[in-house]
Amino acid sequence: MTRTHEKVRYSPEGKHHGYTRSTAAEGVEQALKMLEGRWKLVILFHLFGGRVMRFSELERAIPEVSQKMLIQQLRQMEADGIVRRIVYPQVPPKVEYALTDWGQELCPALDALLTWAAARPEKNAEAS
Template sequence: MGRTRHETFTCAAGCTVEATLNLIGGKWKGVILYRLLTEEVLRFNELRRLLPSITQRMLTNQLRELEKDGLVQRTIYPEVPPRVEYRLTDEGRTLEPVISALKAWGDRYVANRAD
């Protein structure tokens, strides 16, 4: 069962948080965005190697959603075999402070839990 995606977010305060989480939420999207922020351009199999726990199907679905939402750009090169590269769009790059803040918070949390 797919999750409900809102077309507009014209509800009470906090809906913009929901909108953001709809775009980057879930187990893999934030990690994919982080990898594309740190690596600039990645091919599909490079992403698979960086995310060994993700299935091929899940990675494909997450990349398609990020592309549909305008955060990731997919470029297909007419070669044999075809080369496909993924990079952040300008809109996707605007998430850098958000992803960086999530990483910093996670680093602190993990370090404090280890004590």
């Protein structure tokens, strides 16, 4: 039987910014908590690529989400620094949403996660 801990070659030096296993796990957990929510990832994918969308455009793009839930998710993402809310002082009010630069940096990370998930071996192969 092979010992798992000998296979793991986690090095806290270099590009891991001095994380230990515990602090790395905590950091990833905190990052995932920012993305928790039924609609946050859908909102992100609509705003990637520098897209700026009005609230009503987001509502039309995601018809399954209620207005209350969309507002709630956008406010949480704004508080976390992922989404920027742009309010134009006019009547009727015009509000647009865009990703912050930091929010836009999620794109390659989520792309890597998607690639990782797509490469999942079939369950039958795991059993053998």
